[in-house]
Amino acid sequence: xxxxxxxxxxxxNGEVKKASLEAIAAAKKLSGAFGSEIKAATIGNEIKGLEKxxxxxxxxxxxxxxxxxxxxxxxxxxxLLNNYIAENDIDIVIFANTAMGKDLAPIIASKIDAGIAxxxxxLKVNGDSVIVTRPVYAGKALVDVKFTxxxxxxxxxxxxxxxxxPVESSVEINVMEQSNxxxxxxxxxxxxxxxxxxxxxxxxxxxxxxxxxEAENFKLVEELADVLGAAVGxxxxxxxxxWRSHSEQVGQTGKTVSPNLYIALGISGAIQHLAGMxxxxxxVAINKDKDAPxxxxxxxxxxxxxxxIVPKMIEEIKKIKEN
Amino acid sequence: xxxxxCVSHVPxxxxxxxxxxxxxxxxxxxxxxxxxxxxxxxxEEALKTRDAVGGEVVVISLGTDANKxxxxxxxxxxxxxGILLKSDSYRDSLxxxxxxxxxxxxxxxxxVFFGKQSVDYDAGIVGQLTAELLGFNSVSVVVDFKLEGEKxxxxxxxxxxxxxxxxxxxCVITAQKGLNEPRYASLKGIxxxxxxxxxxxxxxxxxNYTEILTMSKPPAKSPGKILGEDASAVPELVKLLxxxxxxx
Numbered sequence: 001x002x003x004x005x006x007x008x009x010x011x012x013n014g015e016v017k018k019a020s021l022e023a024i025a026a027a028k029k030l031s032g033a034f035g036s037e038i039k040a041a042t043i044g045n046e047i048k049g050l051e052k053x054x055x056x057x058x059x060x061x062x063x064x065x066x067x068x069x070x071x072x073x074x075x076x077x078x079x080l081l082n083n084y085i086a087e088n089d090i091d092i093v094i095f096a097n098t099a100m101g102k103d104l105a106p107i108i109a110s111k112i113d114a115g116i117a118x119x120x121x122x123l124k125v126n127g128d129s130v131i132v133t134r135p136v137y138a139g140k141a142l143v144d145v146k147f148t149x150x151x152x153x154x155x156x157x158x159x160x161x162x163x164x165x166p167v168e169s170s171v172e173i174n175v176m177e178q179s180n181x182x183x184x185x186x187x188x189x190x191x192x193x194x195x196x197x198x199x200x201x202x203x204x205x206x207x208x209x210x211x212x213x214e215a216e217n218f219k220l221v222e223e224l225a226d227v228l229g230a231a232v233g234x235x236x237x238x239x240x241x242x243w244r245s246h247s248e249q250v251g252q253t254g255k256t257v258s259p260n261l262y263i264a265l266g267i268s269g270a271i272q273h274l275a276g277m278x279x280x281x282x283x284v285a286i287n288k289d290k291d292a293p294x295x296x297x298x299x300x301x302x303x304x305x306x307x308x309i310v311p312k313m314i315e316e317i318k319k320i321k322e323n
Numbered sequence: 324x325x326x327x328x329c330v331s332h333v334p335x336x337x338x339x340x341x342x343x344x345x346x347x348x349x350x351x352x353x354x355x356x357x358x359x360x361x362x363x364x365x366x367e368e369a370l371k372t373r374d375a376v377g378g379e380v381v382v383i384s385l386g387t388d389a390n391k392x393x394x395x396x397x398x399x400x401x402x403x404x405g406i407l408l409k410s411d412s413y414r415d416s417l418x419x420x421x422x423x424x425x426x427x428x429x430x431x432x433x434x435v436f437f438g439k440q441s442v443d444y445d446a447g448i449v450g451q452l453t454a455e456l457l458g459f460n461s462v463s464v465v466v467d468f469k470l471e472g473e474k475x476x477x478x479x480x481x482x483x484x485x486x487x488x489x490x491x492x493x494c495v496i497t498a499q500k501g502l503n504e505p506r507y508a509s510l511k512g513i514x515x516x517x518x519x520x521x522x523x524x525x526x527x528x529x530x531n532y533t534e535i536l537t538m539s540k541p542p543a544k545s546p547g548k549i550l551g552e553d554a555s556a557v558p559e560l561v562k563l564l565x566x567x568x569x570x571x
Contacts (some may be wrong), residue, residue, distance in 0.1 A: 073487065074461060099481035103463045104369040106448035107415060110455030114470065115532025116417060118446050136444050140340040141349065141538050150533035158502060181362065182538035185460045185490035189335075198483040203569070223486070230569060246466075247480060252336045252442055253360050253500055261570040272336040278544060282568045284560065300563055302556045314552040316561040 003034040006090040008081065009042035009053050010100050010143075014070070016042070016049035019096030019158035019201075023121035024056040026123055026154075031057075033125035041084050043077050045070040050173050055166035056288030066178040071187035072100055078107040079182045085112060092130070096153040098200075099240040105155045113153035121160050121255075121279075130154075138252035158201065159258050179222040199248060204261045207277075208252055211266020211287055212307055215243035220298050220310045221265055227317045233257070233277075235267050251276035266306045270293030286310065324378035324492075327432040328369040329401065329423055329449070330362040331441040332386055332393040342539070348413070358393040361438025363505040363517060364498035368468055370401045370570035371503065376470065378453035379403040383426055384527050385410050385419055398516035398570045405519065408526035413535070416444075432493075437498040439464045447497075454561050461495040462488050474527035515519035556565050 007027050009020040019108035020042075027038045040058035042050060045067050053061050063079045071131055081104070085093060095101035095110055097119045109116035121142075122133035130147045132154060149290075199205055206228065208221040209231060225232045234244035236251050253274035269285070269292055278297050279284070285294040290303035302309050334340075335355045343350040358366075365384055369380045375518075382397040387406040396406035408422055427435055435454075441448030446564040447463075454461035466485065467478035473492050478485045508516070550556040550563075564571045 004510075068537070074488075075490075078455075099464065099479070102447055103451060103461075103479075106416075107455045107461070109448070110420070110452045114380065114417075114454070115415065116446075116448060117533055118448055135541070136350070136446075136538070137338070137340050138336075138442065138445060139541060140338075141540045142541055143341065144536040146534045146536050147532065148534055181394035184463065184487060187486045189487035190484060191487065192484040196483070203484050246499075249500075256445075261564065261568070270337075271339060278541065282564070282570050283544075283547075284366075284564070290552070293369050295548050295549060297544045300560055301547065301549045302560060303549050303550070304550055304553045304554075304556070308554045309557060312557040313561065316557050320561065320565065320571070 002091060002235070003030070003036045003091065004088065004090050005031050005036055005038050005092045005094065006085060006088070007038055007040050007058065007094045007105070007261045009040050009099060010096060011042055011044040011047045011052070014044060014046050014048055016047065016052060017096060017098065019098055021052055021056050021163055021313060022161045023094045023096045023156050024053060024058055026156045028057055028164070029123045030092060030125055030130060039088060039090070041081065043069050043080055052166070054084070054169035054171035056164055057167070061171055061173045062210070063173050063175045064174050066181060068181055068183065069252060071190065073181070073183055074107060075162055075184045076181040076186070077104055078111065079180060081108055082111045084293050091150060092152045092154065095155045095275050097157050101155050106283055109153040112149045112151050114153045115147045115149035116153040117145050118155040119157050120154055123154065137255070137315040138272065139278055140275045145290060152292050157258065159203070165183065165203050198283050199231045199233045199250060199257055200255050202231030203259050203314050204228050205232035205257060205259045206230045206265065207235065207267060207269030208238065208265045209235035209298065210237045212267070218243060220306070223262070224314050226309055227321065235273050236319070264298070265310060267294055268292040324376055325430055325432045326369045326373055326380045326383050326433060326434045326436070327430055328365050328380060328436040329427050330366065330384045332356050332384060332390040333359045333441050333443040336360065337441055341539050342540060343449070347538050349538070352500055355391060355492045358396050359524035360439045361440060361441050361498055361500065362462055364500060364502045365438050366397045366400055366402065367503045367505040368496065368498055372434065372470055375522065379430070381406060381430055383408060383423060387411060387420055394521050396508065397514055397521045399504055399512040401512060402518065405521035407521055407523050409523055410526040415531045415533045416446045417452055418450050418529040418531050420456055421450050422451045422526040424473070425527040426524065427453065434492055435459070435495045435496045437495065438497045450495050450497035457493070458491040460490040463497040464491060464499045465496050466499050468496060468502065468532055472525050476479070481496035484510055490571050
């Protein structure tokens, strides 16, 4: 088996997503063991930053281009990628587990009749087999999964595979103009949610829970998030209470996140919440109940009043940022 | 219009996961199984759509007799009939999708709703796998859905916003929380559900392409330091985040 690997490079608004570069870093774990090459393919109109894919180790880069491909289209993207896979005899396709990657990967898996594993946090080769690790039950457990099919589709969890040091590369970007697209499904409009950072992509998340007492007090959470350049998250309780939008919910029926820093304010730590954020690199908890489960997984905690502590945090962090 | 909604029967999200003796699945002892939370939004949207355009809603679930509890719940909410695709052994997502696609084809459904993922294996792909096997359009992680004639306008959640998508039936929609407020089953609904039929069928065979080798608990996180009980601990906290964790 040739074990030819393709990494799909996602762009949004013409910018390459960091999570796709991480997918190349992940792909190296397989290409190294198989002695195979990593090919990269991207779909869009004008795209900036594609050289970064080469610098991360892609041996070839194809850009399937059309003005009509600026925005995502499940049907058009899937057809183009499927053609590329067939023409290049690809065995393993790797995506970042983003909104686009999660949508596209299963369509491709059905098209090429491949085994599929999503949201993987580790990839390895054992003999001839590809084995991946992925969280299940929102991270309450992990499974090691072995592929038994020759074709494989993998999505990798963002913010999990560190980027390599960029290397010099002479790989050229092969731009191929596309026409006669299958636009049976297409994006007609993008709605931004206020230009804020999304919890799924943030390196720092400041989350609030019922301990904030009322919706209005979330301005404390927002203020701390602003100072840190962080995304605002929320517990299920406050989303269900209508204080915050579901897109901010962290936990088993919200988003599973693994930022570098997760700050939980007034969150006691229901099991479904902990499941969604426990893989964060550092966890800080501020909660007045020192027996709250959140302290069981927090690296640092202050068992006190959020209304007293958070303003002080904002003040201290502002001081640092100013220096 | 014939509308299908696919439901899975999963451990409640409050479940404390214990690994079973086989080392490959959870220990089902003392676990409460419920309709997959995202599937409730799928059921609600299927019912709303039927009520708007007419037709019937068929609930399909793949698994064992235990799944009938979830099918029954969908019937109590207002679905018209149910089908249990019987399958005893573990199936991966694509194998499940192949069995569902075979039955959906058999039903000649035009519109299919799924939850965006089931909260057990969290793969989040069965809807789109099934759509592609059927040659249907698909929109995943949907928070707003409109059907006018054959035309679908749906909004899906993406990083930092939403995409508004236009497509047409036949189509698979996977539901995200926020799509609607699922109704509660009324007493009348629960009584009526008892009279509705749940047909047993053998799930179409389909090979697994992935195999679970082991299931384990994530490495335990050792509790960290409680630095204090009031704002006087903040300078130390900020110092640790800056110098020890190096995250700010």
